[in-house]
Amino acid sequence: MAEPPHVPGDQDAPDTLVSGSYAPYGQLVKMLLPSAGSIAIYDADSELLWCSDGYERPDLRSLLERLRSEGSDTLVGRGSVANTAAGVPAFVSGLKGEHGRPLGALVLELSLGQNARYSGSMVSSLLRPVLDCLESRMNLERTILGVEGTSADDEELDLLLSVDEDEREDATALQRLLRHCVEHLGCVLGALLLPDKNVTMTCSLDESVKGPQVLDRTQKHLLAWAQLNNRPMLVNRVGAAADSAPYKILSCPVRDPHNRVMGLVALFRAATAEDFELRDVRILEFVSRKAIAILNSQYDALTGLVNRLIFERRVQSYLDGASADSGRALLYLDIDRLQVINEAFGFQAGDEVIQRVAEVIRTTVGPEDYASRISADRFAVFLPQRNPRQAVEIGERILTGLSQLGYMNGEESVPVSASVGVAVSQSARDLVQHLLASAELSCKRAKQQGRNRVELHTDNGSEMVTRRRQQLFASVNLNEALKNNHFRLETQPIVGLCVRPGETVGYEVLVRMRSPAGELLAPDKFVDAAERYELMPALDRWVMSSTIEILRSQGKSLAALPYRFTVNVSAQSLATRRFASFALEQLEQAGLSPAAFCFELKESAAVHHLEEAEEFISTLVAGGAAIALDDFGCGLSSLAHLKRLPVQYLKIDGRFVRRILDDRVAESIVSGITKAAKTLGVATIAEHVESEALADRLRTLELDFGQGFFLGRPQTFSKLTNQTTTPQPAMYTHAS
Numbered sequence: 001m002a003e004p005p006h007v008p009g010d011q012d013a014p015d016t017l018v019s020g021s022y023a024p025y026g027q028l029v030k031m032l033l034p035s036a037g038s039i040a041i042y043d044a045d046s047e048l049l050w051c052s053d054g055y056e057r058p059d060l061r062s063l064l065e066r067l068r069s070e071g072s073d074t075l076v077g078r079g080s081v082a083n084t085a086a087g088v089p090a091f092v093s094g095l096k097g098e099h100g101r102p103l104g105a106l107v108l109e110l111s112l113g114q115n116a117r118y119s120g121s122m123v124s125s126l127l128r129p130v131l132d133c134l135e136s137r138m139n140l141e142r143t144i145l146g147v148e149g150t151s152a153d154d155e156e157l158d159l160l161l162s163v164d165e166d167e168r169e170d171a172t173a174l175q176r177l178l179r180h181c182v183e184h185l186g187c188v189l190g191a192l193l194l195p196d197k198n199v200t201m202t203c204s205l206d207e208s209v210k211g212p213q214v215l216d217r218t219q220k221h222l223l224a225w226a227q228l229n230n231r232p233m234l235v236n237r238v239g240a241a242a243d244s245a246p247y248k249i250l251s252c253p254v255r256d257p258h259n260r261v262m263g264l265v266a267l268f269r270a271a272t273a274e275d276f277e278l279r280d281v282r283i284l285e286f287v288s289r290k291a292i293a294i295l296n297s298q299y300d301a302l303t304g305l306v307n308r309l310i311f312e313r314r315v316q317s318y319l320d321g322a323s324a325d326s327g328r329a330l331l332y333l334d335i336d337r338l339q340v341i342n343e344a345f346g347f348q349a350g351d352e353v354i355q356r357v358a359e360v361i362r363t364t365v366g367p368e369d370y371a372s373r374i375s376a377d378r379f380a381v382f383l384p385q386r387n388p389r390q391a392v393e394i395g396e397r398i399l400t401g402l403s404q405l406g407y408m409n410g411e412e413s414v415p416v417s418a419s420v421g422v423a424v425s426q427s428a429r430d431l432v433q434h435l436l437a438s439a440e441l442s443c444k445r446a447k448q449q450g451r452n453r454v455e456l457h458t459d460n461g462s463e464m465v466t467r468r469r470q471q472l473f474a475s476v477n478l479n480e481a482l483k484n485n486h487f488r489l490e491t492q493p494i495v496g497l498c499v500r501p502g503e504t505v506g507y508e509v510l511v512r513m514r515s516p517a518g519e520l521l522a523p524d525k526f527v528d529a530a531e532r533y534e535l536m537p538a539l540d541r542w543v544m545s546s547t548i549e550i551l552r553s554q555g556k557s558l559a560a561l562p563y564r565f566t567v568n569v570s571a572q573s574l575a576t577r578r579f580a581s582f583a584l585e586q587l588e589q590a591g592l593s594p595a596a597f598c599f600e601l602k603e604s605a606a607v608h609h610l611e612e613a614e615e616f617i618s619t620l621v622a623g624g625a626a627i628a629l630d631d632f633g634c635g636l637s638s639l640a641h642l643k644r645l646p647v648q649y650l651k652i653d654g655r656f657v658r659r660i661l662d663d664r665v666a667e668s669i670v671s672g673i674t675k676a677a678k679t680l681g682v683a684t685i686a687e688h689v690e691s692e693a694l695a696d697r698l699r700t701l702e703l704d705f706g707q708g709f710f711l712g713r714p715q716t717f718s719k720l721t722n723q724t725t726t727p728q729p730a731m732y733t734h735a736s
Contacts (some may be wrong), residue, residue, distance in 0.1 A: 022050035025137075028130050029108060033123070037088075037109030040191055041134065042104045047231060049278065056229075059084040067092060079131075080120030081110065088112065091123045095135050101537045103138040115233050121409040163441050173294050173555065178203045181287050185280055187267045188247070191215055192291060193223065194263035197304045201390040214268065218249070226264045232285065233258055237276040240684050250276040252284040254291055265291060266587070279601030300373045302351060303358035308380075311372030312432050313711070315382045319430040322384075328430075329391035331381040332421040333361070333398065336451045337608065338377045341414055350377075353405075353416055356558065360401040360504065380436060388424045388456055395454035396655060400665070403633065415607050419446035420454040431512070450530055450571050452604045477516060478526050482538055486514040489546055491720055492565070493712035494685060495697065506598065508566040508707065510714050536570040537579070543567060550717050552590040564626060566598040571605035574612050575650045580619040588622075594625040598649065602630045606645060617645055627686070633673055653709075654688030 026039045040060050046068070048056050063084045079093025087112040095103040104128075110118070117513055124131070174192060180203060182190035188209045192201040202211030212269040225233050235249040251266035269276065270453070298310045306314070313331075322328065335357055342350040354377060361371050361379055370382040383391055398420065405416040421442025423435045442457035449455070470640050481487055491507035499505075512520045530536045540732055573579040587594050599620055606613040606629060617627050628649035633656050659666035671685070677684045686698050689708030696708060 014429075025130055025134055026050065026052050028133070029106075032126050032130065033108075035111045037111065039106075039108045041104065041106055043104040043138070044703075046105075047281075049104065057109070059086050059088065060090060063090055064092060064105055064107055079106075079116065079124045079127075081123065084109075089125060091120065091127075093120075093124060093127070093131060095131065095138060096230060097135065097139040098252070098651070103135060106134065107493070139694055167670075174201060174291060175203065177287065177290055177294065181265075181284070183269065185267060185283065186273065186549055187269050188273075189214060189268040191266045191268075192254075193219055193261070193266070194295070195223070196262055197295070197299055209268075213549065214247070218266075222249070222251045222264055222266055226251065226261050226566075226704065230255070230259070230261055232281050234276050234281065238271040246271050248273065248276060250280055250284055254288045256292070262292075264288075299535045303355055303373045305358055305362070305371050305373045305379070305653055308372055308374040310369060311374065311380060311382070314370055314437075315435075318382070318384060319432060322430075327385055327387045327424065328423060329383040329386045329388065329424040330432075330435040330439045331383065331391065331395050331398075332394075332423070332436065332443045332446065333357075333379040333381070333418050334420075334443050335377040336417045336419055336447070343413070355403060356405055357416070357418065361398060362399055364398050372506040374436075380439070382432075386424075388422070391422045391424055392456055394455050395422055399452060400655075400669075403669075414451075417452035419443050419451050422454060422456045423445060424456070432645050449528070450604045451600055451608055472475075478513065478530055478535055478539070480516075480646060481513050482535070485542075485546075487542065488512045488514065488520060488716065489543065489547070489550065489715040490716055491565070492707060492714040494705050494707045495711040497686070497703050497706045499683070501699075504712070505705060506564040506566060507720070508600070509543060509568075510545050531570070531572065534572060536572040537576055540568070540573040541582060542569055542581060544579075545586060547589045548592060549585050551592060551596070560702070561730075564596060564598045566600050566628060567598045568630070569616075571602065571609060573658075574601065574609050574616055577615060580616045583620065583625075586621045594620065594623040598628050600624040600628045600630045600651070603632045603653075609645070615642055617647065633669055647682060649683050649685055649705075651685040653688055654686075654708075657686045657688050657694070658690070658700070659695060660701070665703070667697075670698075670703075 011458070022041050022460065025041065029036055029039055030109045038057050038060060040048060042064060043049055046061070046064060048061075051057070063082060067082065079090055079091060084090055091106075091108050091110060093106050095105060097103045099386065110123075118126075128470060145343050163318050178190045178192055182186075182203050182205055185401065188202045188204065188206045189211055191214075192199060193215070194200075200215070204211050222233070230253055231250045232250070232630055238248060247268040247270065249266060249268055251264050253261045254263045254265060256262050265284060267276075267280070300307050316404065319328070336355065338350055338353060341353055353371070358371075358373060358379065362379060365371055365381055365383070368384055370598045372380050374380045385392060386394070399418065402416055402418055421439040421444070421712055423438035423442060425435055425438075438457050442455040445457075446453045446455040488511075490510045490512060492510060493504045494506040494508060496503045496505055510523075512522065513526050515521055527536075530539055547565060547567060567583075569579055583597075583599070584594060599616075601613065601616070620627060623706075626649065627645075628645040628651055629645070629647050630651045631653045632650040633653040650673065652670055656666045656669050660670055674684050683704045685705040685707060687707055689698065689706040690710050692710060694708075695706060695710060
């Protein structure tokens, strides 16, 4: 708008309220008391009806509110003179109707020194004609507006604007309410703006009126006014500038239960239409309260996301109308270990984490997606027209966003992460409850496998049963392989990037399982079953014992090399608290130095078993071994725990490493981890280095080491034994 908004009573453009403007009463005051300054007229609720300056004087309102809070008889008597906060004398008089009921108040500024010249009773006597006329006018308005009773017109209005309680669960209830209001008050456009809830709703009865274009020119001004003043705004003067909105405007703030402004509802009339009146203001206030009642029935108060009932209705409505071949996915997200934050810092801290997680979800998903908080620390996101790969990518982006959160309490930081399950279906007759159940099962599996990860489940009826059978058969094969040593160990080189460029400085020990048919299976074919049936500790011990036996049997050819061999340790082994002592005993019996080994923990396992991890690390480091945190960056909060976890290496999560060439966020995360690690004296290793361009970029980011197919593919121990290259120095670590 080209001209600033003004409240009822601008002297240059009087606003008509019911039977006319209050401007004549102000003029009468000036005639009876020429030295009077600013004049303001308020109703019984302290809402400004008119003021002489064109804007409300805060000092006059403050004086009125102070006198009301003090219970001063000024507002029930004939008025008195008091000083504002700035020390300016002002006259304040209550306005009363029949039987002494309050109608409002008149407040006017006096010239300095007049508080000694005029008493309250003297000013009241001078202004008696004005006070009597105002009381008669306002008493009449109360009757017309139905305050004293309900007229037939008001009954019709209530019928037009009413929304039944059952209808409040309907997503169209707000739209119907807005349309009823626009129709009844003869407006060309109505708008409901709630930025925090991502609600922008317009209703136009004139096809030539483009709601979005009008809002583009006005909504910033209207929202700013509502936030600053927290009361209705009325503009009956249409701006003459070309870029102004050629409409008369009435807006009213929409407030939450704590009286905070959430947004506004606004009405627009043509420049040639009748002015907005006080009655219209009251009606729009009623509409704003009705809108809040509807919103409270549809939205979660803590996060601003829709509640579960509305979410399920909207999703089911989409599913019922979607074609059989249209992809759709549902994410089920559960915050990891929120109870730890609740127990340590209180439920207020937990609520703050829930709000921040909701904000990450809101900013990550698209405008066509539906997000909901479906229970205490659990969320659901429906993704129309998404295939499984896209759904998993969105889940991983949410986890990336959460990895940058962390509840801070002084200098202590608590990690924030979540487990995400994904269900995808293309059936013709889907039920939202089935999708939720499938996604929840996948979420539980993500928690079982270490948390802070995305697990995909495709709902095709028997898929879950089929997967359970596959895991059961895999566990049987795994037990047989453990008994009969049907595994093979391989090694993948770790190569210097910025430290010892191009030189092999260590090897990670990898395990493959031989199936009954003789096929070598990668870990993704049997690790799920091992974790589900709690066979990981047995598998970890087999890998450790077999690695030691190979090194011992090779004598000096391998055991004497200055490499470090990295062995993975699972979360289940960490939880037993026995693996560290087992490893040291095995090394001592074989006559091998622990300095030849690096034990690798996943970041999520270390953070979620912090006490066990501290004990594990201290035991092995004291014995001379090194420790690496694998998949680092998926939680990021581990940086705050590195003082408690004195590791020597951080292996940066390959999900970030792979994307640094075309994703600035991923590049920033990798760079930030590297810089923090250098400050802490910890070396960095990049996983999944699969191209020369990627390796070059990692060097510019000052990564110490790399591991991936471009730098070296896995090979058997026998090939490593037959290498004729000169052994390279041991894996580099920064000085402490």
